[in-house]
Amino acid sequence: MEMSVIFSTYNSEEWLEKVIIGFSVQTFRNFEIIIADDGSRETTKQLIDRLKTEIDIPIIHVWQEDNGFQKSQILNKAILASTSEYLIFTDGDCIPRQDFVEVHNNFREKGYFLSGGYFKLPMDISKAITKEDIVHQRCFDINWLKQNGLPSSYKNIKFTSKGLMSKLLNFLTPTNASWNGHNSSGWKKDLIAINGFNQEMQYGGQDRELGERLFNLGLKSKQIRYSAICVHLDHKRGYVNEETWKKNHAIRKNTRDNKVVKTPIGIDSN
Template identity: 75%
Template sequence: MKASVIMSTYNSEEWLEKVIWGFSVQTELDFEIIIADDGSGPKTKELLDKMRAEISMPLQHVWQEDNGFQKTQILNKAIIASKSDYLIFTDGDCIPRKDFVETHLHFRESGYFLSGGYFKLPMNISQAISKNDIISQKCFDIKWLVGMGLPSKNKLKLTASGFLAKFLNFITPTKASWNGHNASTWKSELLYVNGFNQEMQYGGEDRELGERLFNKGLKSKQIRYSAICVHLDHARGYVNEEMWKKNASIRENTRKNKVVKTLTGINSN
């Protein structure tokens, strides 16, 4: 397979189903989907068992018991389970445009990781999007979104293409960091740095991985206006200040001491 798409989830079957439908209609279909499940209940497994019969690509379910926010641990387990040498990361609340996988494969390059973004949708539109809206790609159509109540501003991320998208990727002030909802690189690079730091919970854990990839010598490539996904709205009950402070301290150490390999990563599994 050309790629493994790894997406995180936790008790969010309605959003996850929409995301999987988005991957089912990709222009490039030679990839597997790996659901990195941080302790969901049985409804997620039931959904995935049903969807395996409805999509064409392999679908793996990598699950661990619920022990609070342990996304870094389940992502490392998903990396181990992946069967491709190129890994694309996203989240179970981000519906990909039909060229999402093709775009990541087009821009991949030895010595680089790719950095994309997302387009945030409000809750009412997130809930209204149907399977047919995803298959027909209406959910990426600005006129349709505005008709559904989307405020009419900041739409270049959905409308730019060709030279304009490349130009915007070049001039955007947004740093090409590792963004867990839209990033990719070679599996060998992630194994070298020992994957995600499992000491970290929510808040900068994705960026810290990217910082260690930089310390190894990788460069990043901006694909913010090329690899498009829409983000479905949700609450963030797992956020707390202590996590942020701890993660900020780990990131500071990673940058200051040029850490490449985390001590608590893939090999912990």
């Protein structure tokens, strides 16, 4: 495999199936899917086992026992399970456009990581998207989205910008090219060098903190938010709490202030 696509999931079979279908119709084919499963129930495994027989992209299912929100740990285990030298990270609630993997392949470069974004859909459209809508790419068609209730917004330009226009928007956007867990990629050797994700961190900023350590390692980043497109399916976030945010903020501040490169509790803890 030339690349590995890694994304996490937890008891969300409906969204997970839509995401896997999205990766099954990619224009670039030489990649594997690694599902980082943070303790899902048996029905998730049954879904994955079925989809393994229905699509021609290899799927590796990495599971750990449910011990609360431990996304950083399961992502590190997924990194270890990957068989390629280049890793794309997204989420189990983000459907990729059919050129998503191809864009990451085209833009990748030694000494850099890639920073993309997502387009957040409301719950009614998230539920309405069918397998056929993904296979035929209707869920990335601005006219179809508007017909299904998407309001007008300047953000909608993500669906219509192509070629030189998308590259120009990548250059002009004021958004920082940070490591975003829903749409970023980098070289496996660089992620190993910084010891992967900090397993002391739960929800809130663990992706950005990893990117900050990549910067401390000496890497640069490229902005691809208008080139690598994915739509984010809506969901509740019951795992958010103020105490965790404060702890994660302190870890990120320490990473920046002290130019931390290698997290003490990361890949090598697994």
